[in-house]
Amino acid sequence: MRTTKAVTACVAMGITLALSAGAALGGESGEAGYQKHCAVCHGVGGEADTPAGKALKVGPLKGLALEAAKVSQHVRKSTNHSAVASKLSDEELAAIAEFVSTL
Numbered sequence: 813m814r815t816t817k818a819v820t821a822c823v824a825m826g827i828t829l830a831l832s833a834g835a836a837l838g839g840e841s842g843e844a845g846y847q848k849h850c851a852v853c854h855g856v857g858g859e860a861d862t863p864a865g866k867a868l869k870v871g872p873l874k875g876l877a878l879e880a881a882k883v884s885q886h887v888r889k890s891t892n893h894s895a896v897a898s899k900l901s902d903e904e905l906a907a908i909a910e911f912v913s914t915l
């Protein structure tokens with residue numbers, strides 16, 4: 813009986829670890845998605861210090877501490893973002909928005 817409990821505990825721990833690794837990967841892919849889809853205008857660190865950012869008069873995202881849900885909404889609604897928004901699933905956009913909220 814004891815052994816069974818220990819095994820169950822180990823399995824549970826393994827699952828928890830696997831899940832947290834998955835969450836960490838999700839965070840990374842949000843950042844990768846941002847670099848791929850947003851950085852051209854918003855800059856690698858959110859400073860909007862790119863030629864496209866300057867030409868379009870993009871303000872910095874860095875330091876705004878926007879809520880992730882607001883970021884997703886903005887990208888879905890703003891006409892400046894219709895090209896990029898059409899390439900992203902809700903899940904991809906949510907991961908990117910989560911990253912933007914940390915800038």
Ligand code: HEC
Nearest residue numbers: 849850852853868869870871883886887890892896908912
């Ligand atoms: C083609 C250039 C371009 C790309 C690519 C782009 N943006 Fe923008 N973004 C803009 C411009 C221009 C504005 C300012 C006008 C507006 O709000 O639409 C802006 C504003 C924003 C704002 C509002 C910031 C504020 O001051 O409240 C958010 C949030 C945002 N972008 C998120 C994103 C995210 C996330 C992506 C990637 C999925 C992205 N943008 C990709 C051009 C771009």
